[in-house]
Amino acid sequence: MIEILNPSEIERARATGALVGTILQTLRDRVTVGTNLLDVDSWTQTMIDEAGAVSCYVDYAPSFGRGPFGHYVCTAVNDAVLHGLPHDRRLVDGDLLTLDLAVVLDGVAADSAVSFVVGDSRPAESVRLIETTERALEAGIAAAGPGARIGDLSHAIGSVLSDAGYPINVEFGGHGIGSTMHQDPHVSNTGRPGRGYRLRPGLLLALEPWVMTDTDELVTDADGWTLRSATGCRTAHSEHTIAITDDGAEVLTRRPVR
Numbered sequence: 001m002i003e004i005l006n007p008s009e010i011e012r013a014r015a016t017g018a019l020v021g022t023i024l025q026t027l028r029d030r031v032t033v034g035t036n037l038l039d040v041d042s043w044t045q046t047m048i049d050e051a052g053a054v055s056c057y058v059d060y061a062p063s064f065g066r067g068p069f070g071h072y073v074c075t076a077v078n079d080a081v082l083h084g085l086p087h088d089r090r091l092v093d094g095d096l097l098t099l100d101l102a103v104v105l106d107g108v109a110a111d112s113a114v115s116f117v118v119g120d121s122r123p124a125e126s127v128r129l130i131e132t133t134e135r136a137l138e139a140g141i142a143a144a145g146p147g148a149r150i151g152d153l154s155h156a157i158g159s160v161l162s163d164a165g166y167p168i169n170v171e172f173g174g175h176g177i178g179s180t181m182h183q184d185p186h187v188s189n190t191g192r193p194g195r196g197y198r199l200r201p202g203l204l205l206a207l208e209p210w211v212m213t214d215t216d217e218l219v220t221d222a223d224g225w226t227l228r229s230a231t232g233c234r235t236a237h238s239e240h241t242i243a244i245t246d247d248g249a250e251v252l253t254r255r256p257v258r
Helices: 007-030 037-051 124-143 150-163
Strands: 074-077 080-082 096-105 108-117 174-177 183-187 204-207 210-212 218-220 227-229 235-237 240-245 248-251
Touching: 007 037, 007 096, 007 108, 007 240, 037 074, 037 096, 080 096, 080 210, 080 235, 096 124, 096 235, 108 124, 108 174, 108 204, 108 235, 124 150, 124 204, 124 210, 124 235, 124 240, 124 248, 150 183, 150 204, 183 204
Parallel strands: none
Antiparallel strands: 074 080, 074 096, 080 227, 096 108, 108 240, 174 183, 174 204, 204 240, 210 235, 218 227, 240 248
């Protein structure tokens, strides 16, 4: 299903997006060396509940997962890249952490992810991975607007990733979003311009470039959820929810500057 939102629903989407961005920024500010991933999940639950929102993840049970996810935020560390199930692990200096969050507020969902290095270390390859996904995300946003096609966004994202030398996995990518978290159309992280669904005002999309240093192959962790690089290499993932408007693309999940 491809859902087109009306102006009042877009206004509600702005509120949901602002909440997601604020929670992610709060988590990023609070996470430090020694933070336990289960504490990150608990902090997230508290902020969602206080806002009167609903988690998209707790009861999420797609075909590729093992039962309901049962947690409030995805926490992927180092070689984990997607659907990271929070567990009893304390972060150490130099860990590359990705936080992925989706909630529904007042009937509209928003989805966003951020990768960052924990502590004072700045491993060069980790920084490059993160910066590349961020640049790819901005390229996808810049290509979006009324009349553009999904392939235009995929091509813009994929060009940045491939130019940086990273393999691109096409099993998972961006997606439509609205009253529910995952909808059509699928937005691959590589593609041909001029192809696919034509964007219309009122469409919400979650764009999410992600890469692994030296492979495009994923393996599923023993927890049945966490997806890791097959070679154990590091990974990064950046995501924003955007709204297609008459004037272009509006980013709904920007994190507040502090």
